[in-house]
Amino acid sequence: MFSRRTLLAGTALGAGALGLSACGGGSGSGSGEPLTTLKIMAPLLSETAPDPEGQLHKAIEEFVGMPLEITWVPNSSYGDRVTVTMASDNIPHIMVQTGKTAEFVQTATAGGYWDLTDILAEYPNLTPENPDVAHGASINGKTYGVFRLRDAMRxxxxxxxxxxxxxxxxxxxxxxxxxxxxxxxxxxxxxxxxxxxxxxxxxxxxxxxxxxxxxxxxxxxxxxxxxxxxxxxxxxxxxxxxxxxxxxxxxxxxxxxxxxxxxxxxxxxxxxxxxxxxxxxxxxxxxxxxxxxxxxxxxxxxxxxxxxxxxxxxxxxxxxxxxxxPTPGYAGYLAIPKSSVQTEEQLATVLGVMDKLSSEEGQRLLNNGIEGVNYEVEDGMSVPIESEEGSLVSSDVSAFAQIGTQSNGYLGLSSKPAxxxxxxxxxxxxxxxxxxxxxxxxxxxAAYVSDAYTQNGAILDQIVVDARLKFLAGQLDEAGLTSELQRWTDSGGQQVIDEMNELYQAGA
Amino acid sequence: MSSRFVSRQDKVFDLVNILVLLGFATLTILPFLYVLAASFATEVEIASRPFFLWPNDPTLETYRYIFSTDTFIRSLLVTICVTVVGTAVQITMTLLMAYPLADPNLVGRGLIMRLILFAMLFSGGMIPMFLVVKGLGLLDSYWALILPLAINPFNLIVIRTFFQQLPGELREAAEIDGAHEFTTFWRIMLPLSKPVIATFSLFYAVAIWNDFMSPLLYISDSSKWTLQMFVRQVTISTDPSTTIGNLDPNYIPPAEGLKFAVIVIATLPIMCIYPFLQKHFAKGVMIGSVKG
Amino acid sequence: MTMTTTPAPDVPVGLDEAPVVPPKPARRRSLLKRLRRAPALYLMLLPGLAYFAIFKYAPMYGITIAFQNYLPFLGMGGSPWVGFDHFVRLFSGPDFGRLLSNTLILAFLNIVIAFPAPIIVALMLNELRKQMLKKFIQTAIYIPHFLSWAIVSGLTYLLFALDIGPITVLFNDVFGTRVNFLADPDWFRPLIMAQTLWKGTGWGTIIYLAALAGVDKNLYEAAELDGAGRFQQMRHVTIPAITPTVIIMLILNIGNFLDTGFEQIYMLTNSLNREVADVFDTYVYFMGITNGAYSYSTAIGLFKSVVGLVLILGANWLAKRFTQSSLF
The missing domain is CATH 3.40.190.10 (Periplasmic binding protein-like II)
Incomplete structure (x- = not known):
């Protein structure tokens, strides 16, 4: 469990180790060589992480024709992990982004992720089915990731x-x-x-x-x-x-x-x-x-x-x-960092894999599992197979669904009601x-991201939430509610309005 | 102390003392008993009964589910190993550093204490720390869960205070006898410090056991996950009401019963350490006898 | 009977320079001699010093992030410098006064209520004669430490729920009023303190019990022979024996004065009690959640650390001046 090498590294750290912290850059993924392994980082929503030797993992690797190295991160702390990962030189080829977080927006606009606006059309399975959702998912009209489709009406x-x-x-x-x-x-x-x-x-x-x-x-x-x-x-x-x-x-x-x-x-x-x-x-x-x-x-x-x-x-x-x-109709993106995917050829490889995973067969692997192992098809719907093997695969499915995008429309099977x-x-x-x-x-x-909102949005939203509830609880009367909402405008909201309109007019 | 005359006032004091402490103990233990009971209850029962200490319809289903995969057992073993090794390493390093700092004659003691204090208050933050751990090649190694937290400045300072309280005469006597400093430390000071060692071993053990940030940041390979990763994964459910923006609809909050069962499994082993350490607190040391 | 030590007030405990015991001439040795005296001591220091250098001081450059608009992707070299912008934003923000006073009130309550509680309980435990009972109570009261704030807060909501929570019902019956514990701003701080005491008191006793376990038994015997009663023993033996630990703990706690804890407060906050609940720790969270405000939260952390440093140095100075214990 504790290898001798790390033991040495750990205990015999001499003065030489002092300077190590400074060397963040350098070696690793940054080369123009063709990709042989695909590294993915994704949030884990299910209780246990899939086993890399598991049946589903292997089946997906076989399907895309490439070994996958997936880092599963507990959803509740995904942001922290993304932050340190982006600061290091060991960045995955596909990074799941859970939404328009400041970190994603700022990194994307600073050129940290591939701009896919004009590229996605070349991949039939990555072309969005619903242009409205696609527009809403863009950042001021630009596409920095393939969005993950979700139900719009819930x-x-x-x-x-x-x-x-x-x-x-x-x-x-x-x-x-x-x-x-x-x-x-x-x-x-x-x-x-x-x-x-x-x-x-x-x-x-x-x-x-x-x-x-x-x-x-x-x-x-x-x-x-x-x-x-x-x-x-x-x-x-x-x-x-x-x-x-x-x-x-x-x-x-x-x-x-x-x-x-x-x-x-x-x-x-x-x-x-x-x-x-x-x-x-x-x-x-x-x-x-x-x-x-x-x-x-x-x-x-x-x-x-x-x-x-x-x-x-x-x-x-x-x-x-x-x-x-409606909901926004999507939940986060699969984004491709430029520091790990450096050439157009590498980008083509990554997008090729994503395109495959968005095909009907790919979507079924990610959203349903392996037919005959954990589910069978009845009347065009999936019915779970009760077995130890089956439940292992089913548990992995709930994790792998996170790396599916189905932006081209959902092609997987819905499960048969019980x-x-x-x-x-x-x-x-x-x-x-x-x-x-x-x-x-x-x-x-939906598509526009104002800087002022990125800076103060959470605090501003809080004003609305609190005012609304205080009004409902009788602590504010109608005039009080109006003036509290006015406080939103005064505490920086006006700047958000101005910036949004500027972006909106430029985009519309 | 036991054989002496007990006054009436003493008796009243004893009674009040016992009652207050028992009352407090009841308050602290009841919620845990609820967690325990709920871990054996069905989902419906948890949703429909506000507080109970015995499930109406006990079920082992959640525990069966937890132990049906080897992931959980593996992480339990990993956590135990890391905790045992880590506690040994950390308490050793802390004692080794605290002891010289308790010596009034140590050159540079004031400076070192100030540096330690500064390090207790200021930190470079998550990212530089990650880069240091990475630079040392410790990513995905269990040492990353131990070494970055090897010496807790707070613990170090308190242990030093304990060492300072030991009579300085002991040390001087040993010095005059020509004993090696290390021998004094090992043969005389450590045996006198058993309660302190027990206490801070417990602190370190619990800290490692409960540590979530280190495995989150430094361990990518999910087969090396410690228990806390699962505990967090199951107990910290994402709340749609406070999510900024919409929660991923694919997210299904874990079952309540599972939360409780995971808490039970993840806390019982570490909680059991304390009763074993208690014997070190039970009676005071006999300093006189050591000196002889 | 050998009395090797006298009760703490006369013992040079935790002393550095304070000359309580008349300095023996032998102590005043030259620097070289002192260095040469005990090479083993310096050897023992080495692993610790290496640890602090590598894991504490090497990453310390990260503090400069507070003066940047840091973006992990750009790194520290590439992120723009903004000087004191984040501090200006913090101090001039419309909420600063409220944040400061809420934080200070909670911090103050922590020091006057939550800090002494474990000491009192430890002293009470020390007076228990029945060992079995003592062990049981010790184990029981330390359990809550292992329950996360998420669980504690869930239990709080359960027990204090409006109209139906068991404690609410009891309280309403006894006082004949209808109290909304969870929403009433006046009840926010009492609830926080109750949670803190419930969760931390038992755990906090451990360190004092260890200090008590270190008391030389001979002292009690001697006191008893002198005819000291139980309370006199407590006053003259027990309390002096843990005083150095208490003082050091107090000084160290004062260093974390502004840390009121995020999770606990966040989980008990709602729209109706937010005016008293917002503290620096929760504010950082809200700024960070949309803002990715790594720099901003570093800046607030730095501000808290500086305040902690000033307070801790002050507390240490006072301790050195008026008591026998200090850090240096």
Whole structure:
């Protein structure tokens, strides 16, 4: 375990070692030779890292025709690891970037990553299927990485199906319907046992513009998605009157006691609990939570779980207009550092591998695994194979999915629902996602990165989050909310607005 | 002490003392018992019961899952080995340095103490440290988990204080007898310092055991991961509500039961060291007898 | 009975130059003689000195990052220099006053509440006569140290939840009020202190128990023979024996005065209590999360270190002046 060489290096460090820290540059990956091994760095989202000798790893190496050296880094600290890696001379050929982090944006604009804007078109499987998402994923119009495609429509309202039946109400279509359901869930004993219940479950939400329940409510009431475009200029969505109106109606629900009392502090990690315990009956979040809740009810009651959970998509405003809140449609990038991939030939090799991995076969390897080992195909859907070998591969799949991009569209298999209720829910999700997409309110400023926002964005967002919640909690009145939001503009927000408009006009 | 007359006031004091300490001990142990109980509970039970000390429907499922792969067992073994070797190396280096610094006659002592203090307060940060470790060729070596933290200045200073408290006469006596300094250290000072050595070995062991940054930064090969990498991976779930920008929808937070089970497995072994060390705290040393 | 030492006040503990014991003429030797006296001592120092040189001082150049707009890709050579920009930004920022006062209040509470707690508990443990009980309590109270802040904060949310948390329910019943512990700014600091005490007190006792274990048993016997009661023994033997350790620990803790801890505070912060919760450590996080503000956080770290250095030197000077213990 401790080799003799490192033992010597470790204990006998003489004075000579003192100067070592200075020599960061030099040897290593920096040469023009053809690449023989592909090094990748990726965040690990699953519990264990794949074994490099594992079946899936080997299968992927064989498929791309090149040995892979993948550094898996725990997701919670991925940024730190990226930082030190970029400071060293041992940089991978493909670096997964989890989003438009300052480090990525600054490094990319300083020339640290290959600009792929005009190159990707040469690779059929790397050509984005959806140009809108591709534009949103760009940095001020330039492409510094292949984005990783994700569902654009995920917003859902998840409700207790049995409670709805008990109070005799239909699934909500408008926000007014939801207000009525929240009232009935609080006042009409939906559980049927006299226990205290409420309607909407709201956790403490510390972010702005990240598809939280308050963001959803605002968009449903006509608030723009982060940036509002009017006559060719952008302004922050929360400075528009719709934002305040939406929050007035949300405050009414809270004041009436139709939500959990601890909405300001409830740990978002325990969001499911009141729903499972039968305390609250409505959650406005992403659709995958609906599936999660269904499986929790299934665990408790494998027979009668089917009538517990139902799900609808985005809600219409009181006047019947549908404004649906989409996600950015992607989650991070695969970027190629110039210091490790130095020549056009090397770049072609790396992109070639990525192109292969984005083909139908490649996508299935990364997203489904190995057919016949961990899954089989039934009705065009994947069904897991229960075996020790299979579960090892399945566990690796959840890690390898992180290095798939499918920017050309998802070609992998979706997994077959485990039961009738799941199948019904999945079908409904698919249908609402498709119809909501037509009414999606996209963020017109998505592609633009303002320096001022990079500097102060987190602090500025905090002003909005706090003001909104203080208003809902009654600590600020409407005038107070307006003046707090004005503070956003005064504390550096105006500069963000100016820079965004400059970029927007240059890009549009 | 035990045989002497116990006054009424003493009895009241004893009773209050015991009650207060027992109350505090209960407060500290209950949450851990909850973690233990929850590690044997089903997901539904964890979601639906706020606090419990005994699961209604005990299950070994999570533990079975954890031990179904050899990754976890391997990382447990790695962590134990690194902790044992690392603690030995670190406590040795610290004792070796603390001892001379306790000598009032050491030339340059003040300067060295000031340099140590400065190093305790100021650090070059993550990146230069990474480059040093890399420069020494320690990346992906277990030594990278040990050597960069070999001497904790805080521990060093406190150990030195302990050495200073040992009667200087002992040292001088040994010196007059012509004993080699190292012999004095080894034969006289160390045996007198058992409680200190036990304490700081524990501190070092726990620090290595709980260290997460070193393996994160210096170990790329996931087959060499220590336990804490898994603990963090499982227990620090990314919270969508505080994520700036959208969380990757592919991220599925780990099951609650798994979190609790991993915490239990990762804390029990290191927690068990303490009772073994306690005998060194149980009774005071007999300095007189050493001197004879 | 051989009394080799007298209680600490008369013992040259932790002394450097303080001439409590009349200097023996033999001590005043020439530099050369002193150097030659014990070559083994200098040999023993070597590994430690090498360690500090390589792992502490060699990376120290990284501090200059605070004066740059550092980008890892460009390296230290390529990143632009910005002088004191980051410091100006910190000190002139609209939040600086609030950050400073919040940090100072928590730091102060740490010193007056969290610091003495383990000493008191250690003294109480020392008075326990039943060894089994003592061992049990010691082991029990040190457990929380091993639970991460994420777990501690999860438990806090569970116990103090509005209207349903067991402690909230109990509190409301006893005092007849409805308290929102987690959101009320007035309760933020008490909660933080409660967490700190709960998690750290037991662990903190260890070092004092070790100091107590080092007390010469003969001292107690001698005191007892002199007719000293239990509290007199505590006052004249036990407390003097751990005083040097306490003073050194206090000095070292003062050096980390502005470190209030990030995770603990961050996890207990929400929109309603943020005005009292924002401290330097959480601010750095928010600046860094979008900003990649490696330089900015280095600058704040440097500021905290300088403050720590000033405080620690001051504390050391005071300790040297008024007590027998000091660092140098």
């Amino acid at each position: 917003a859902s309202v998840i409700l207790r199906k049995d409670w709805l039946a008990k109070v005799g109400l239909d699934e909500p279509v408008t926000t007014t319907d939801l207000e009525e359901i929240a009232r009935a869930f609080t006042e009409e004993d939906p559980a049927g046992d006299g226990s205290t219940t409420y309607g909407l479950i709201l956790p403490s939400w510390g972010g702005y513009g990240n598809n939280g329940p308050y963001d959803l409510w605002e968009t449903w009431h006509g608030t723009a998605n982060v940036w509002k475009e009017e006559g060719g200029t952008l302004s922050p969505a929360f400075l528009a009157p719709e934002f305040i109106e939406a929050n007035i109606s949300m405050k009414a629900i809270i004041d009436a006691g139709h939500t959990n009392a601890d909405y300001a502090t409830m740990d978002a990690a325990t969001w499911n609990d009141p729903f499972v315990k039968g305390q609250g009956g409505i959650i406005a979040d992403v659709s995958s939570r609906g599936k999660q809740l269904l499986s929790l009810f299934k665990e408790a009651d494998p027979e009668g779980y089917g009538d517990k959970v139902t799900m609808v998509g985005n809600l219409k405003s009181p006047d019947g207009t549908l404004w649906a809140l 039961g009738e209720a799941e199948a019904a829910m999945e079908e409904k999700r698919q249908a609402t996602a498709d119809s909501d997409l037509d009414s999606a309110v996209f963020n017109p400023g």
